[in-house]
Amino acid sequence: MxxxxxxxxxxxxxxxxxxxxxxxxxxxxxxxxxxxxxxxxxxxxxxxxxxxxxxxxxxxxxxxxxxxxxxxxxxxxxxxxxxxxxxxxxxxxxxxxxxxxxxxxxxxxxxxxxxxxxxxxxxxxxxxxxxxxxxxxxxxxxxxxxxxxxxxxxxxxxxxxxxxxxxxxxxxxxxxxxxxxxxxxxxxxxxxxxxxAGPTGAYAALKQALRGAFDQSLEAQLAVEARLQGICGQSEDFREGVAAFQEKRAPRFTGR
CATH class of the missing domain: 3.90.226.10 (2-enoyl-CoA Hydratase; Chain A, domain 1)
Incomplete structure (x- = not known):
């Protein structure tokens, strides 16, 4: 069944x-x-x-x-x-x-x-x-x-x-x-x-930021953005995204 x-x-x-x-x-x-x-x-x-x-x-x-x-x-x-x-x-x-x-x-x-x-x-x-x-x-x-x-x-x-x-x-x-x-x-x-096919790590950070936004002041939310962006900026997906943009091709994100 x-x-x-x-x-x-x-x-x-x-x-x-x-x-x-x-x-x-x-x-x-x-x-x-x-x-x-x-x-x-x-x-x-x-x-x-x-x-x-x-x-x-x-x-x-x-x-x-x-x-x-x-x-x-x-x-x-x-x-x-x-x-x-x-x-x-x-x-x-x-x-x-x-x-x-x-x-x-x-x-x-x-x-x-x-x-x-x-x-x-x-x-x-x-x-x-x-x-x-x-x-x-x-x-x-x-x-x-x-x-x-x-x-x-x-x-x-x-x-x-x-x-x-x-x-x-x-x-x-x-x-x-x-x-x-x-x-x-x-x-x-x-x-x-x-x-x-997208940047999974960025999606996870995005969800965290947006879902918490209604409970935060602007100052606190700006701090959240800075912290999460710092994490995303160290990812392989960010490096791949930049390379793909510069090379005028579709990015191949791995979620790392």
Whole structure:
């Protein structure tokens, strides 16, 4: 029987597929644990692509898996299972692409927004569905959403719990781009290939700098840039990039 998460390695690209299509890839405990393990395994690649099997990306928490939890139980699940899963994305030393092939709702929407680059099919929708059942956004949603779209749009999306179509999400800056459904696989493959051939060390430093920027003063951020640039400037990829520029050829980055 196929696992709840399918992992395929194609050269330097690790493709992770949520595999509960019969429930729109709803997140139960087993899936969350398998996904976290797969994401950590993907840290050894040069790019990770995360998508869903079937008609949807991820419909969020499997409510049948959360019934009967008391307050301590909710906290335990979020801290023990959701936090490691989200950190496995945000702290990955390589770019993580979300290929959103359909509905991304609740924690599923925020799983996508945790990724570095979100590419969605035009038919996809993003729904902060939490208030429909008397909850608040979790899985990092209260951090990712206002940072991407601003407070007013984040409030509207969370309070009203209405679907945000992929095109609107792209216009808002919630995601990178929305593409015709039939071109999603092609576009994601091209983006992944480009990133996999890029300067992996610089990508890791870039992620660290940008993800921490909202919590820093300008002075502190300038210091972060100087420190990380110093590290990147000693890399083989920097030397190769300069040589390629001077020789008017495409660089051949190795990630070192």
């Amino acid at each position: 196929a696992g709840l998460v399918q992992v395929e390695r194609e050269g330097d690209i690790c493709r992770i597929t949520l595999n509960r299509p019969e429930v729109m890839n709803a997140l139960n405990r087993a899936l969350r644990r398998e996904l976290t393990a797969a994401l950590l395994e993907g840290h050894g690649a040069r790019v990770i692509v995360l998508t869903g099997a079937g008609r949807g990306f991820c419909s969020g928490q499997d409510l049948s898996d959360a019934s009967g939890l008391d307050a301590a139980g909710f906290e335990a699940v979020l801290n023990g299972e959701y936090v490691p899963m989200i950190r496995a994305i945000t702290e990955a030393p390589v770019p993580v692409i979300a290929a959103v092939n359909g509905v991304a709702a609740g924690a599923g929407a925020n799983l996508a927004l945790a990724c570095d680059l979100v590419i969605a099919a035009e038919s996809a929708v993003f729904i902060q569905a939490f208030t429909r059942i008397g909850l608040i956004p979790d899985a990092g949603g209260t951090s990712f959403l206002p940072r991407r779209v601003g407070l007013q749009r984040a409030m509207g999306a969370a309070l009203l719990a209405e679907p945000v179509p992929a095109r609107q999400a792209a216009d808002w800056g919630m995601i990178w781009e929305a593409v015709p459904d039939e071109r999603l696989a092609e576009v994601v493959a091209a983006r992944a290939a480009k990133l996999a």
